[in-house]
Amino acid sequence: MTRDTEEAEQGIFGRRFRWVTVGMLTLILLSAFEALAVTTVMPTISAELDGATLYALAFSGPLAIGVVGMVVAGNWSDRAGPKRALYTSVACFGGGLVIAGLAYSMPVLVIGRLISGLGGGGMTVALFVLVARVFPTRLHPKVFAAFAAAWVVPSLVGPLIGGIVAQTVGWRWVFLGVVVLVVLAAAMVVPVMGQFPTVVTGQPWKVSRILWSLVAAAAVLAASLAGQVSGPLVWVVAVGAVVVAIVALRPLLPPGALRAAAGLPTIIVLRGLVAGAYFATETYLPYFFTSQYGLTPAVAGLALSVAGVSWAGASWAQGKYSERISDVASIRLGIGLVLLAVLAVLGCSVWGLPPAIAIVGWLFAGAGMGAMYPRLSVAMLRLSTPSNQGFNSSALSISDSTGAAIALALTAAIFVSLGFTGCFVLSAVLAMFALSLAGRAKS
Known part of the structure; x- marks a missing residue:
């Protein structure tokens, strides 16, 4: 029995991997929790800091600047291993939380959110590279299934905990409390990082890619803010931002990605298309339920909760049975379930079907994401080499990130003239396009 086989049989929580696994999962969970909990407390923060004019920027800014963190961390990991990239990203993430927690004005809070978003984007990429360097290939599906679950669990409890913290000890502890846990989680990862001496591989700094990432970040930010513009200008801003973002993305993605070349380029593109289809629908679901059916916010949020549960369950299942179903089959199944769910929601919008159909449908959307998202990550690493794992x-x-942001920008423009139905049609088109490309994910 080889060492890799023996370690794979122990699992990701075996003696060798236990603490690094727990540390990585905790970092991801905290990043997701912070993003979701802030959604709950931001109205309180805005009222206290008189920050209504910067409210949208506090959300879209971290998403946009995270693109820069992803590029820098990826380049840094290919150049000198994941150690310094991860340490720096965690420091930025934690430092941004401290600034936001101690903010005395809304601009300062936004600065803190931008810094934490920069670190969060870099942290995700550095952790992906760490998985490739630490875990045997056979364990990758289980690791990414656990990553997916770590992202989903906060969606069930993050808003509730954030609200309780804000009402009891104050909104600042939504940020500051996470910092303490970030330090503990990072400490669990430190021992395994000693395996990676900082040796420059000869890979140069890709300055042009970093500059393009800044352009892409600005375009994503503009796209995210398209909904703030009134009148016909909303289309000018949205479409213009999308065009700029696509142009800027070209050097940030593998060659052939924008034309969906077979193998790795298609895998990268599928991630963006499905993210756009899923999140463009999910973002409007609570609004759709409350405005069209008169449901309470709690009941409207039920669809998101059931999707979170099914996402976690499907992630676990695909990790456990990954050797019994191919990457392409799992990806097709996942996209098909997302498309089915979007069509169920669209049917409710067009024909006024009972809201239970959309809620149950969105359960299948979560299952589809859980079946597909981890497999896209596994396939990406399998088709990468140590010299380009970071990139x-x-x-x-x-x-x-950009797939979701661009889709949301377009829905902001569509909603003005076509309402919910137009938004859900866009999501269905994106899902169908992704399904048509799924076969090209096979290398």
């Missing part, structure tokens, strides 16, 4: 990991994360 490809950052490309996958960039496609994810």
Whole structure:
């Protein structure tokens, strides 16, 4: 029995991997929790700091600047291993939380959010590279299934905990409390990082890519703010931002990605298309339920909760049975379930079907994401080499973020004239396009 086989049989929580696994999962969980909890407390923060004019920027800014963190961390990991990139990203993430927690004005809080967003984007990429360097290939599906679950669990409890913290000890502890846990989580990862001496591989700093990432970040930010513009200008801002973002993305993705070349380029593109289809629908679901059916916010949020549960369950299942189903089959299944769910929501919008159909449908959307998202990550690493794991990991994360942001920008423009139905049609088109490309994910 080889060492890799023996370690794979122990699992990701075996003696060798236990603490690094717990540390990585905790870092991801805290990043997701912070993003979701802030959604709950931001109205309180805005009222106290008189920050209504910067309210949208506090959300879109971290997403946009995270693209820069992804590119820098990916380049740094390919150049000198993941150690320094991860340490720096964690420091930025924690430092940004401290600034936001101690903010005395809304501009200062936004600065803190930008710094934490920069670190969060870099942290995700560095952790992907760490998985490739530490875990045997056979364990990658289980690691990414656990990553997916770590992202989903906060969606169930993050808003509630954030609200309780804000009402009891104050909103500042939504940020400051996470910092303490970030330090503890990072400490669990430190021992394994000693395996990676900082040796420059000869890979140069890709300054042009970093500059393009800044352009892409600005375009994503403009796209995210398109909904703030009134009148016909909303289309000018949205479409213009999308065009600039696509042009800027070209050097940040593998060659052939924008034309969906077979193998790795298609895997990267699929991540962005599915993210756009899923999140463009999910963002409007609570609004759709409350305005069209008169449901309470708690009941409207049920669809998101059931999707979170099914996402975690499907992630676990695909990790456990990953050797019994191919990457392409799992990806097709996942996209198909997301498309089915979007069509169920669209049917409710067009024909006024009972809201239970959309809620149950969105359960399948979560299952589809859980079946597919981890497999896209596994396939990406399998088609990467140690010299480009950082670049490809950052490309996958960039496609994810920008795909969702661009779709949301377009829905902001569509909603003005076509309402919910137009938004859900866009999501269905994106999902169908992704399904048509799924076969090209096979290398």
